[in-house]
Amino acid sequence: MNILAIESSAHACSVALSKDDKLICELFSDSGLTHSRTLMKMVDEAFSLTGWDLSMLDTLAVALGPGSYTGVRIGIACVKGMAHAKKMKCFGISTLESMAYSALNSDFMICSVMDARCQQVYTALFTSTPDGISRYSGDLAIPTEQLVSMLYEVSREKSIYLVGDGADLLYGQLDSSLKSKTFLAPPHLRMQRAGSLATAAFNLRDREDLFFSYEDLNPIYLRPSQAERNLKRSQE
Helix, strand or coil, X not given: CEEEEEECCCCCEEXXXXXXXXXXXXXXXXXXXXXXXHHHHHHHHHHHHHCCCHHHCCEEEEECCCCCHHHHHHHHHHHXXXXXXXXXXXXXXXXXXXXXXXXXXCCCEEEEEEECCCCEEEEEEEEEECCEEEECCCCEEEEHHHHHHHHHHHCCCCCEEEECCXXXXXXXXXXXHHHCCEEECCHHXXXXXXXXXXHHHHHCCCCHHHEXXXXXXXXXXXXXXXXXXXXXXXXX
16 A cells, blocks of 8 residues: 655644555655645655655545644645545544554553644544554643643553654643653654654555545644634624
């Protein structure tokens, strides 16, 4: 199964090519340039480095969010365009679930956490099983304090592994007792990455509900955008 994976839901973006569960190529950029300037260049470079092209792919994988509203839309638009051109199916999955695949085969409670601003986080909890990653919670947009309370509860059963661009921020708000049971993913695995998305796509290849036509591929936002929230306040 040849996969092109695109992750653009946060400040950094990345592109990966994989064959089954083997990562062939991964490009990662956290340069501060907008994804609209870098993403397709990274796709072209990945093809150039590997000799692959769209005709060799079995599926296109993309992180659907939550995350940056603009970043998520750019990634989905990129995949929609390629899928439309080649009449391909798309694999779409929650960014939070995709991130958990960087801790596949671990014995932790995996906490995927993204900074949602305004003292909130996007988060979900997962465990690793012999069959892959299993959900412990749904995707949530909650105050950071609420997530800390959740982690106190789950830490009674398992140690916690933090992954995502909100991991450092969250870890800094834990007290010493919870920190002793909590581990940060190493820097090269902490951020949202296309490599873990490609791993998710291969491991979940039998999940028909995660494969979409390009017309049906839609983002997961969890909460309204800042512009929508401002508009609502102005109308109250």
